[in-house]
Amino acid sequence: MRKCFFAGLSALYLFIAACSTTPAPIRHGGPPPPTLKPPLAISSTASVMAEQGPFQPDVDLYLCPNSTITNAFETDERYRVLNFHPVVLVDGKVVLTPVPTNNACMTSGFGHRMGRTHKGLDFRSQPPGMVYSAAPGSIREARYSSSYGNTVLIDHGQGIYTRYAHLNNIEPGVVAGLPIGFGQPLGIMGTTGNSTGIHLHFEVLTGTYSAVGSSSNLTSRNPLSFPPYMGQGGS
Ligand SMILES: [Zn+2]
Numbered sequence: 030m031r032k033c034f035f036a037g038l039s040a041l042y043l044f045i046a047a048c049s050t051t052p053a054p055i056r057h058g059g060p061p062p063p064t065l066k067p068p069l070a071i072s073s074t075a076s077v078m079a080e081q082g083p084f085q086p087d088v089d090l091y092l093c094p095n096s097t098i099t100n101a102f103e104t105d106e107r108y109r110v111l112n113f114h115p116v117v118l119v120d121g122k123v124v125l126t127p128v129p130t131n132n133a134c135m136t137s138g139f140g141h142r143m144g145r146t147h148k149g150l151d152f153r154s155q156p157p158g159m160v161y162s163a164a165p166g167s168i169r170e171a172r173y174s175s176s177y178g179n180t181v182l183i184d185h186g187q188g189i190y191t192r193y194a195h196l197n198n199i200e201p202g203v204v205a206g207l208p209i210g211f212g213q214p215l216g217i218m219g220t221t222g223n224s225t226g227i228h229l230h231f232e233v234l235t236g237t238y239s240a241v242g243s244s245s246n247l248t249s250r251n252p253l254s255f256p257p258y259m260g261q262g263g264s
Pocket residue numbers: 137147149150151229230231
């Protein structure tokens with residue numbers, strides 16, 4: 030289907046090129062000419078969003094050098110997180126990336142932080158980077174909330190979800206109820222909602238989704254706690 034999209038794009042370019050160089054035909058009666066319709070992949074943003082997107086996860090993860098990280102991580106002398114896996118398998122069911130943005134460093138980890146539990150990972154990049162879907166699924170929420178700001182919640186099936194919070198914007202086509210592929214743009218990281226600076230707050234959640242705005246049935250999990258995905262047939 031991804032090939033169809035690019036084939037459709039080139040068809041559109043050919044169409045535009047043909048339109049710009051071909052003089053309008055002189056009509057001498059007869060039936061009206063057929064109406065040209067754009068290919069389906071172009072007329073429908075939703076069908077494009079359901080395909081795999083352009084994102085490729087970074088191989089390494091670094092801690093931001095000047096941030097105060099109270100949840101300890103083992104790193105090397107260059108602040109590179111040890112035993113980091115860019116693609117993980119959650120509960121033996123869903124393959125996802127725990128860092129759904131590029132060229133970012135981590136400002137905060139999962140767990141105990143200043144007397145509270147931090148339910149996700151915080152990432153920052155300069156300039157603020159695009160945030161992508163961590164795995165294929167369907168969009169459960171794409172909305173504004175006072176705490177999460179512009180936020181997207183994706184249902185990956187089998188009781189596994191990801192949340193992306195404080196986005197500067199929500200990309201066109203990211204709409205609740207629609208399917209989404211891996212690596213599709215969701216929005217630029219921002220500081221909307223209850224946030225003190227531009228960053229992405231990313232959560233992996235498990236359980237049964239009950240209602241918009243209610244996370245009470247969902248358990249937040251440490252995205253860096255899952256084993257690496259070894260590929261089909263791997264262990
Ligand atoms: Zn956070």
